[in-house]
Amino acid sequence: MVFMGTPEFAAESLEMLINTGGDVAAVLTRPDKPQGRGMRLAPPPVKVIAEANGIPVYQPETLRDDAVYEAVAAMRPEFIVVVAYGLFLPKRYLELPEIACVNVHGSLLPKYRGAAPIQRAVMNGETATGVCTQHMVKEMDAGDVILSRAAPIGAADTFGDVHDRLKGLGAEVLRETLALLRNGTAPRIPQDAAEATFAPLITKADREIDLTRPAREIYNLVRGLQPFPCATLNGLKIHAASLTECEGVRVACGDGESIFITELQAPGKRRMGAAEFLRGSGGL
Numbered sequence: 001m002v003f004m005g006t007p008e009f010a011a012e013s014l015e016m017l018i019n020t021g022g023d024v025a026a027v028l029t030r031p032d033k034p035q036g037r038g039m040r041l042a043p044p045p046v047k048v049i050a051e052a053n054g055i056p057v058y059q060p061e062t063l064r065d066d067a068v069y070e071a072v073a074a075m076r077p078e079f080i081v082v083v084a085y086g087l088f089l090p091k092r093y094l095e096l097p098e099i100a101c102v103n104v105h106g107s108l109l110p111k112y113r114g115a116a117p118i119q120r121a122v123m124n125g126e127t128a129t130g131v132c133t134q135h136m137v138k139e140m141d142a143g144d145v146i147l148s149r150a151a152p153i154g155a156a157d158t159f160g161d162v163h164d165r166l167k168g169l170g171a172e173v174l175r176e177t178l179a180l181l182r183n184g185t186a187p188r189i190p191q192d193a194a195e196a197t198f199a200p201l202i203t204k205a206d207r208e209i210d211l212t213r214p215a216r217e218i219y220n221l222v223r224g225l226q227p228f229p230c231a232t233l234n235g236l237k238i239h240a241a242s243l244t245e246c247e248g249v250r251v252a253c254g255d256g257e258s259i260f261i262t263e264l265q266a267p268g269k270r271r272m273g274a275a276e277f278l279r280g281s282g283g284l
Contacts (some may be wrong), residue, residue, distance in 0.1 A: 013104055013187070100186075119202055
């Protein structure tokens with residue numbers, strides 16, 4: 001098989017394939033990106049695992065690269081497995097594998113199609129989500145579902161909490177899916193397009209706290225963007241907040257209720273508790 005993925009969410013599935021004897025002929029992942037204060041190039045998590053296991057890695061800027069396509073086609077893969085890759089697959093890739101082009105998605109499709117399903121689910125105050133595998137088609141996240149598995153979202157769960165829960169679940173469901181596809185017993189469950197909701201990439205505007213909104217909605221925004229990219233307020237990153245009174249910065253919200261900001265970070269500064277921040281800044 002050929003594996004396509006980039007972040008930590010995808011790395012869990014790649015590790016599962018390697019540890020269970022999956023024949024991963026190659027990995028496609030996004031190019032290295034500058035990270036940290038020094039802005040040094042850092043490899044994606046998927047690349048780190050692939051190289052540690054001697055698997056060839058390709059990092060094309062675009063899948064219109066003919067040389068990369070020809071290299072993948074020459075491998076004659078039974079499967080292409082895609083997990084949070086970050087690029088749309090052209091039709092020629094979708095038609096390439098002998099058995100299936102399979103995607104692991106971090107929601108219960110058709111809900112939350114798109115690039116940020118876990119973050120959007122937490123931001124919207126959902127109490128449950130899940131993962132599913134699907135046959136890939138040209139339309140984004142619209143293919144027939146193979147398997148799905150639900151998971152809870154706790155009232156105080158952050159995006160990071162739910163992400164870590166789902167990455168393991170996704171690898172588990174992928175393992176079961178590949179076994180069913182190999183023996184020809186995998187279901188194909190068409191999605192109801194009328195029930196589809198969408199989860200686009202998080203923008204700068206999405207991150208900014210609007211204090212005219214209800215307190216719970218703001219709280220959900222904070223936890224849905226934690227640990228990254230973080231909600232913002234007046235140029236500050238808001239790392240943690242509470243709906244119950246505690247040692248924090250009390251902020252009035254649009255519904256007459258308050259939210260208590262407990263951890264925050266000024267530009268160029270480290271993350272700190274609200275009391276320490278106020279001692280140094282004098283207020284928001």
